[in-house]
Structures are given as structure tokens and as C-alpha cells.
Amino acid sequence: MPTVADIRTHGPDDPPLTFLTAYDAPTAAALEEAGIDIILVGDSVGNTMLGYDSTLPVTVDEIASHTGAVVRATDESLVIADMPFMSYGADVDEAIQHCGRMLKEEGAQAIKHESGPHTVELTERLVDNGIPVMAHLGLNPQRVNETGDLTRRATDAEEAAQILELAKQHEAAGAFSLLLEHIPANVAKIIDEELDIPTIGIGAGPHVSGQGLIITDVLGMGDWVPPFAKQYADVQSEMEKGIEGFKREVRNEEYPAEDHYVEESVEGFE
Numbered sequence: 001m002p003t004v005a006d007i008r009t010h011g012p013d014d015p016p017l018t019f020l021t022a023y024d025a026p027t028a029a030a031l032e033e034a035g036i037d038i039i040l041v042g043d044s045v046g047n048t049m050l051g052y053d054s055t056l057p058v059t060v061d062e063i064a065s066h067t068g069a070v071v072r073a074t075d076e077s078l079v080i081a082d083m084p085f086m087s088y089g090a091d092v093d094e095a096i097q098h099c100g101r102m103l104k105e106e107g108a109q110a111i112k113h114e115s116g117p118h119t120v121e122l123t124e125r126l127v128d129n130g131i132p133v134m135a136h137l138g139l140n141p142q143r144v145n146e147t148g149d150l151t152r153r154a155t156d157a158e159e160a161a162q163i164l165e166l167a168k169q170h171e172a173a174g175a176f177s178l179l180l181e182h183i184p185a186n187v188a189k190i191i192d193e194e195l196d197i198p199t200i201g202i203g204a205g206p207h208v209s210g211q212g213l214i215i216t217d218v219l220g221m222g223d224w225v226p227p228f229a230k231q232y233a234d235v236q237s238e239m240e241k242g243i244e245g246f247k248r249e250v251r252n253e254e255y256p257a258e259d260h261y262v263e264e265s266v267e268g269f270e
């Protein structure tokens with residue numbers, strides 16, 4: 001499995017990197033078994049697992065708890081903790097404490113933040129403190145109240161140029177990789193070519209160093225799927241099948257069958 005140092009030196013001739021989210025131990029174990037390069041404990045846990053309408057309510061304690069579960073289920077995967085809204089960016093010293101906790105207490109190897117002008121200095125300070133950083137530009141779901149929606153970004157030259165500039169600033173500040181979310185493929189290609197660090201695309205086309213998706217979209221477990229995602233399995237219908245099967249057999253008194261229980265005499269309790 002790659003380390004942060006391996007990812008940083010990923011080159012154009014290396015195979016594309018694979019990146020998926022996980023929020024729990026069994027899923028993380030399956031990703032490690034499959035040899036996925038990078039596991040992100042995304043703040044998407046908020047809408048995919050915790051029943052929130054957006055990622056904004058996710059807390060540092062929640063990300064810490066899910067990060068711990070993912071780390072305990074993996075031996076050598078590169079696990080990145082995704083810093084939740086308002087846990088970084090306002091106060092650098094407080095942010096370093098929150099980010100450091102993910103490595104020190106939960107065992108993550110790196111953190112990711114949704115990046116902007118306010119995270120350049122923070123990235124430098126984190127890296128100085130031994131906390132590797134993945135930057136995240138393009139669509140930043142934590143900005144939904146400012147942008148009004150979760151649609152494609154960098155659709156005009158000004159925004160594309162801003163993203164490129166921020167990408168360069170985060171690379172110079174020491175970020176080991178850059179996640180590019182939901183931007184045109186031709187914009188992602190230029191950003192990738194301008195950087196030495198690898199770019200992971202989620203909805204950013206093929207001209208990047210690796211591809212990422214949210215695990216529930218891959219497995220077919222979500223209500224809403226972004227336009228760039230691809231579903232590779234239908235876990236939702238398998239769950240429904242299992243739950244229906246249990247209910248039917250209980251109602252029909254087929255479960256538990258003889259091999260699911262014992263009857264034995266318990267002295268003094270006859």
C-alpha cells in the first residue's frame with residue numbers, strides 16, 4: 001500500500017491511483033483487501049451515514065470516531081481524515097490541534113481540508129508539524145451556503161484561474177496531493193500538468209493522477225448520485241432482500257429453525 005511519500009512522488013507513468021471513502025470498519029477492511037490506494041474518512045459521512053442534510057453539521061468528534069474505526073480495520077492502508085466545517089480555517093492553532101488529533105489519537109496518516117486562500121498558511125504549519133495535507137479544490141461542499149448548490153465549478157476562466165493559483169499555492173505550502181472535485185476535464189488536465197504533486201479527480205475527467213468516488217455511490221446505497229459517479233454494485237437491493245427474508249421467515253415461524261437454537265436442561269430451572 002502506498003505511503004504519503006509514495007503518493008507525493010507518483011508520476012505520469014505510474015498506474016492511476018484509486019481513492020474511495022469509508023466510514024466504518026467492515027467497509028475499510030474490504031477496501032484494503034481490494035488494494036485501494038487511499039481511503040478517505042470523508043465528511044460525506046454526514047449525509048451518507050449520519051442522516052444530516054449536508055456535511056456542515058459533522059463534528060470533529062464524529063470524524064475522529066469514524067477515522068478510528070477505519071484505522072482499526074486496516075493494517076497498511078493510507079487513511080486520510082477529512083476535516084469538518086469550522087474545525088480549521090478560523091484559528092490556525094486550534095486547527096492544528098484538531099488535525100493533529102486525527103493522527104495522534106486515531107491513527108490517520110494525513111488530513112484533507114476543503115481549501116481556499118485561508119488554508120495556505122495552515123497547510124504550511126500542518127506540514128511543519130508533521131501532518132501531511134491533501135488539499136481539495138473545485139467543488140467544496142462545505143461552501144454550499146455561499147455557492148447555493150453542488151454543481152460543477154471552474155466553468156469560467158476566472159474561477160479556473162483561481163483554482164489553478166490556489167493549487168500552486170497549496171503545493172508550495174507542502175500539500176502532498178490535490179483532490180479536484182467536479183470541474184471540467186480540460187481544466188483538470190491543465191492543473192495536473194502545472195503541478196508536480198498528484199491530482200485525484202472526483203468528477204474531473206481522465207487527465208488526472210487518480211480517480212476517487214464516494215463509497216455509497218459505488219455500492220448503490222444512496223438516494224442521490226452525482227452525475228459523474230458510477231454505480232458498480234446494488235447493495236441497497238441486497239439489504240432489502242436480506243431484511244425482507246428475515247421478516248418473512250419470522251412471520252412464517254421458519255426462523256429460528258432447529259439448527260439456530262439449543263434446548264438443554266438447566267439444573268434448578270425446570
Ligand code: KIV
Pocket residue numbers: 021040041042043044045082181202212213214
Ligand atoms: O467527504 C468526502 O467524501 C469528500 C469527497 C469529495 C471525496 O470530500
